[in-house]
Amino acid sequence: MTRGMLTLPEIGGQAEALSAAWEHLKGQQDWVEQYIGNSAYDEVVFIGSGSSYYQAQAMATTYRLWIGRSASALPSSDIFLFRDQSVARDRSILLVGVSRSGESSEVILALDSVKELANWSTCGITCYEESRLGTMTACLVSPLGKEKSTVMTKSFASMTYMMQAAIAKKAGVAFESQMESILSLHADVVTRGNSFAESLVEDNEFNKYIYLGMGSYFGLAQEVCLKLKEMSYVWTESYGTLEFRHGPKSVVEPGTLVCLLVSEQARSYELKVAEEMKAYGAFVLLVTAARGEDTSFADAVFEVGGQSLSDEARAVMYLPLLQYLGFYTAMKRGVDPDHPRNLTQVVTI
Structure with a gap:
């Protein structure tokens, strides 16, 4: 197979x-x-x-x-x-x-x-x-x-x-309209995320992976962290973005990928954390609604669009790229993302 x-x-x-x-x-x-x-x-x-x-x-x-x-x-x-x-x-x-x-x-x-x-x-x-x-x-x-x-x-x-x-x-209607608008944006994010992730994995070698997110993106950061770990068996961690500065940042060094799921609500604070990690030698990947002068320091930026939408409505648009990242990392390492070791689709006790 x-x-x-x-x-x-x-x-x-x-x-x-x-x-x-x-x-x-x-x-x-x-x-x-x-x-x-x-x-x-x-x-x-x-x-x-x-x-x-x-x-x-x-x-x-x-x-x-x-x-x-x-x-x-x-x-x-x-x-x-x-x-x-x-x-x-x-x-x-x-x-x-x-x-x-x-x-x-x-x-x-x-x-x-x-x-x-x-x-x-x-x-x-x-x-x-x-x-x-x-x-x-x-x-x-x-x-x-x-x-x-x-x-x-x-x-x-x-x-x-x-x-x-x-x-x-x-x-209310305003929120419902936001969710409906996601449908017209999502297919493009899926398509672009595939090629972006494949190139990112092909062109780089990372030995540590850190995912950061806040608010609605905290659970998503944990999820995409798990996806990479499940598919490719690499050790990776996730944290609340500002919490990462309180001790865990000591693990950052060259060869570390720090991936930040950028919200619009806390954008300026989150990007300060990312800049700090860049100064420690990390490769910084930003997943954001839109790039700008404030993201120019990053090694890679992936735009999902929908900047006028709330962070919550835009949440699922952050997933495709980072799921593909797990997939292509697994493929590069020669393991099968379809059937991870020790795992089953349904967990029973």
Whole structure:
């Protein structure tokens, strides 16, 4: 079997997966009103494991900002093993399970653990409507998110986008318009990200990889860090951008790739961190809405566009390039990104 024959087209197919999610969501307005739009809940808790937990972080951040109500993101295991330490008692809670397969043991155990509790309600999002998650609670379903490869790529993008679009439908027309506009921009980002990542990997040798992000991009930084680690087996780390300066920056030296997911909200602060890492000898890659004089110091800059959009709406546009980076690093190292060692598509306990 040819290495990468599953993963490469799945990364390349995510623009179509986003469009399908948008169309499918139009028929699930009742779900939006009953769950995301229901003001009866004191808090919405998004849960997932691995990549799905990182999705949950982006979803919760978007919900807090756009809806203006309390939301949090937790690993699934925190709910069934440490629920009272994780969520305050005697509050009305909506628990949102996030799972590509809908079969993750920890998500299922978490939802099962609260089903008899009077003040807890559940729902979810998945790519498989006939899965355990899809049949045990009401779910949004990303119709083209299904994948054959082990690592999550288009499923991550489409599920994150679909939940953000559901939040936007309750938040108002302006937010909904932003999410719709992503559909016209995303295919170009996928195409350009492929060639950009291939050249970046071919032309450089890195021995350390650091991903930085804040706000809505913190969970994404963790996710793209994981993608590189899963596909290529290289050691890599992720941090909140300004937090990286408080000790971890000691690892930076020549041969280190520092990749910064640049927000518009904190752009000036984030770019100061990137400049500092450049001075320590790092190769600095900026993924940003638009380049400018303030990004001229960087070794590489990838523009995603959509500068007029909010950081939250633009989030999924940061994924293709950095998924491709993991893919081409794996290919250069002679390993198969389709079937990473020690990993399975569904994790059970």
